[in-house]
Amino acid sequence: MGETVERVQKGGGADSAQPRADLHVHTNHSDGAHSPTEIVRRAHAVGLRVISITDHDNVAGLDEAIAWGNRIGVEVIPGVELSIALGDKDVHLLAYFFDYTSRKLLDYLTFFRVERLRRAERIVAKLNKINIPLTMDAVLDQAGVGAVGRPHIASAMVEEGLIETYHEAFLKYIGTGAPAYEKKYQLNPEEAIALIQCAGGLTFLAHPGKYTTDAELFSLIKAGVDGIEVVHPSHNDAREQYYRGVVNQYFLLESGGSDFHGGKKNDADVFGAYTVPMHVVENMRSRLFA
Ligand code: AMP
Numbered sequence: 485m486g487e488t489v490e491r492v493q494k495g496g497g498a499d500s501a502q503p504r505a506d507l508h509v510h511t512n513h514s515d516g517a518h519s520p521t522e523i524v525r526r527a528h529a530v531g532l533r534v535i536s537i538t539d540h541d542n543v544a545g546l547d548e549a550i551a552w553g554n555r556i557g558v559e560v561i562p563g564v565e566l567s568i569a570l571g572d573k574d575v576h577l578l579a580y581f582f583d584y585t586s587r588k589l590l591d592y593l594t595f596f597r598v599e600r601l602r603r604a605e606r607i608v609a610k611l612n613k614i615n616i617p618l619t620m621d622a623v624l625d626q627a628g629v630g631a632v633g634r635p636h637i638a639s640a641m642v643e644e645g646l647i648e649t650y651h652e653a654f655l656k657y658i659g660t661g662a663p664a665y666e667k668k669y670q671l672n673p674e675e676a677i678a679l680i681q682c683a684g685g686l687t688f689l690a691h692p693g694k695y696t697t698d699a700e701l702f703s704l705i706k707a708g709v710d711g712i713e714v715v716h717p718s719h720n721d722a723r724e725q726y727y728r729g730v731v732n733q734y735f736l737l738e739s740g741g742s743d744f745h746g747g748k749k750n751d752a753d754v755f756g757a758y759t760v761p762m763h764v765v766e767n768m769r770s771r772l773f774a
C-alpha cells in the first residue's frame with residue numbers, strides 16, 4: 485500500500501504535470517472487467533495521455549478503444565499479451581505497434597483462443613473428477629466475449645460458492661502443479677517474436693520480476709526481444725532499477741504499466757499509479773521507424 489502511494493506521487497496520475505503512459509491494460513476482451521470504452525474513460529479521468537490495451541491473445545478491443553480515445557484525447561497504442569513456453573515455464577510477452585489487421589497474426593490469435601477454450605474444458609473435467617461441480621457455462625459466463633483463461637475459472641469457482649477466495653483457486657486447484665492444472669498451447673520465444681516482427685511490431689518481456697530468473701531473462705534477450713517491462717506493480721524500486729540497468733546495458737527499450745484488470749483481482753489502486761513518461765513511447769516509435 486505504501487508503495488502505491490509513493491508511486492502516485494512519483495509517477496503520474498491526475499496531479500502529474502508531465503503527460504504519462506500506461507502500456508499494460510486488460511479489458512473484457514481477455515480477463516479484464518471493463519470494456520475498452522470504460523478503460524479509455526478511466527484513463528482520461530486519471531490523467532493518462534497514452535495507454536496500450538494488452539489483452540491476452542486478443543486484439544478485438546482495440547478498434548473500440550482507439551475510436552473512443554480519438555474522441556476524448558487519449559492515444560491508444562495497439563497491444564497484445566502473448567504467453568510463450570520457456571523450458572517448463574509460461575512467460576508473458578507484450579507486443580506493441582504491430583498491424584493488428586495482419587491476417588497471419590489474427591489467425592494465430594484465433595488459434596490461441598480456441599486452444600484456451602479446449603484447455604478450459606480439460607480443467608473443468610479435471611475439477612469434476614475431484615468432485616468440484618463447476619460447469620463450463622459458469623466459466624463462459626465469466627469470460628463473456630473475452631479469451632478464456634484461468635482467471636475466469638477462478639472467478640466462476642468463487643461465484644458458484646465452490647471456494648472462498650479467487651487466490652484459493654490457484655493455490656488448491658488450477659495453479660501450476662495443482663490437481664486441475666492444464667498447460668496452454670504456446671509458441672517458443674523465437675516464434676512469438678517473429679510473429680510480431682512480421683506484423684511490424686515490437687516485443688517486450690512482461691513483468692520479469694514476477695517469476696523470470698536472470699538466466700531466462702538473458703535467454704529472451706538473446707532470442708531477440710526489443711525490450712523489458714521495467715515498471716510493473718510486482719517490481720519494487722530495486723527491481724525496477726535493476727531492469728532499467730539491463731535495458732541500458734543491452735541497448736534495449738523500456739516499457740511499463742499497471743497490468744490493470746479490475747473486477748475480482750482487487751487491483752483498482754494500480755490504475756494511474758504505474759506509468760512511464762512519454763519519452764518511453766517516443767523511443768519505441770524511433771526504433772520502429774529507424
Ligand atoms: P492463463 O493465461 O489462463 O494461464 O492465466 C494466467 C493468469 O492467471 C495470469 O496472468 C494471472 O493473472 C493468473 N494467475 C496465474 N497464477 C496465479 C496465482 N498463483 N495466483 C493468482 N493468479 C494467478
Ligand code: FE
Pocket residue numbers: 510515540635745
Ligand atoms: Fe491477465
Ligand code: FE
Pocket residue numbers: 565576690691
Ligand atoms: Fe502477464
Ligand code: ZN
Pocket residue numbers: 508510538565743
Ligand atoms: Zn497482463
